[in-house]
Amino acid sequence: xxxxxxxxxxxxLISPEFKLLFFFFSITLGMLLTSYTFxxxxxxMYESNIAELQAKGETLKTDIISMNGEITFxxxxxxxxxxxxxxxxxxxxxxxxxxxxVPQRITLSKADLKEDELVLxxxxxxxxxxxxxxxxxxxxxxxRSYTSYYAMDNGWYSFxxxxxxxxxxAVQ
Amino acid sequence: xxxxxxxxxxxxxxxxxxxxxxxxxFAFAVLIPMGKExxxxxxETKKVAYHxxxxxxxxxxxxxxxxxxxxxxxxxIGAYTTIFNADRFAKVHAQHFESxxxxxxxxxxxxxxxxxxxxxTSTLINSPQGFYDFLDAxxxxxxxxxxxxxxxxxxDANLIKSSFTMHVYAAxxxxxxxxxx
Numbered sequence: 001x002x003x004x005x006x007x008x009x010x011x012x013l014i015s016p017e018f019k020l021l022f023f024f025f026s027i028t029l030g031m032l033l034t035s036y037t038f039x040x041x042x043x044x045m046y047e048s049n050i051a052e053l054q055a056k057g058e059t060l061k062t063d064i065i066s067m068n069g070e071i072t073f074x075x076x077x078x079x080x081x082x083x084x085x086x087x088x089x090x091x092x093x094x095x096x097x098x099x100x101x102v103p104q105r106i107t108l109s110k111a112d113l114k115e116d117e118l119v120l121x122x123x124x125x126x127x128x129x130x131x132x133x134x135x136x137x138x139x140x141x142x143x144r145s146y147t148s149y150y151a152m153d154n155g156w157y158s159f160x161x162x163x164x165x166x167x168x169x170a171v172q
Numbered sequence: 173x174x175x176x177x178x179x180x181x182x183x184x185x186x187x188x189x190x191x192x193x194x195x196x197x198f199a200f201a202v203l204i205p206m207g208k209e210x211x212x213x214x215x216e217t218k219k220v221a222y223h224x225x226x227x228x229x230x231x232x233x234x235x236x237x238x239x240x241x242x243x244x245x246x247x248x249i250g251a252y253t254t255i256f257n258a259d260r261f262a263k264v265h266a267q268h269f270e271s272x273x274x275x276x277x278x279x280x281x282x283x284x285x286x287x288x289x290x291x292x293t294s295t296l297i298n299s300p301q302g303f304y305d306f307l308d309a310x311x312x313x314x315x316x317x318x319x320x321x322x323x324x325x326x327x328d329a330n331l332i333k334s335s336f337t338m339h340v341y342a343a344x345x346x347x348x349x350x351x352x353x
Contacts, residue, residue, distance in 0.1 A: 039210045046213035057224045081248040084318040092307035111325040
């Protein structure tokens with residue numbers, strides 16, 4: 001037997017108003033948490049980037065120091081090598097000039113070249129030929145020149161010419 | 173007029189207030205500091221990136237300079253690191269002489285950044301031109317070699333006997349490493 005003309009309302013644990021409220025609450029909380037997560041992830045990413053960049057910077061700095069060392073050493077090598085090449089060339093020119101200096105009438109038998117000293121052994125038809133043709137140019141190059149003559153059987157002279165450069169005078 | 177608020181409405185209002193408080197607390201205690209941290213991290217990244225860019229451009233400049241220097245001085249760099257081979261040296265330069273002999277290399281002497289070996293040489297030449305050619309060729313050889321005084325020339329029939337000392341230079345690797353450090 002029915003005591004009412006209307007159908008009974010279905011009773012739920014949570015009413016539609018509460019559901020709506022929870023729905024908005026969830027949306028808001030979701031947005032807040034998403035924002036927090038975004039910021040947190042980005043901050044962590046930036047921090048990790050900073051660490052990577054700093055490590056890269058340190059590596060680059062070390063490489064720069066190492067390369068600068070290498071550059072310095074190559075420049076030292078270059079300078080040293082150029083000095084040696086120049087000294088070889090100067091030596092060649094000096095010997096070339098020395099042999100060009102000797103006239104055809106004088107024959108050299110021996111030559112000793114030292115840094116500040118030149119000793120020539122040879123034969124000359126006469127003392128005058130030696131003095132005019134070889135001693136004069138030698139005197140213009142060296143500071144001191146001493147010559148010893150030895151008469152030969154054929155009338156020629158063998159000579160020993162010692163020539164010295166004085167460093168102190170050369171510097172002045 | 174009687175103002176009636178239902179119990180459900182009270183619950184909803186209370187919940188809303190609690191929620192509002194939670195949102196404010198979360199925003200001020202967590203979200204805003206996190207935003208600040210993010211902003212600081214972003215600024216710091218930009219600053220470090222700019223600094224690293226400067227270092228990178230300095231690196232590129234130094235690298236370019238080193239690369240050019242190495243390219244321009246390839247022969248010199250190689251010559252300082254090539255081990256002196258007396259047989260090969262004699263073979264290469266024998267063309268300038270009638271006879272060419274080298275003594276054993278001396279023990280090295282340290283001269284600053286370089287180790288210097290001494291080698292005595294005796295030769296027979298037709299004319300001084302052979303010696304000049306040798307001096308030109310020695311500057312292009314595989315090693316850094318200097319011809320030093322004393323030099324002795326002596327007539328020997330139609331030939332000229334000569335003897336001289338050469339210095340062979342090698343890069344001192346330890347010095348090199350030390351200078352790099």
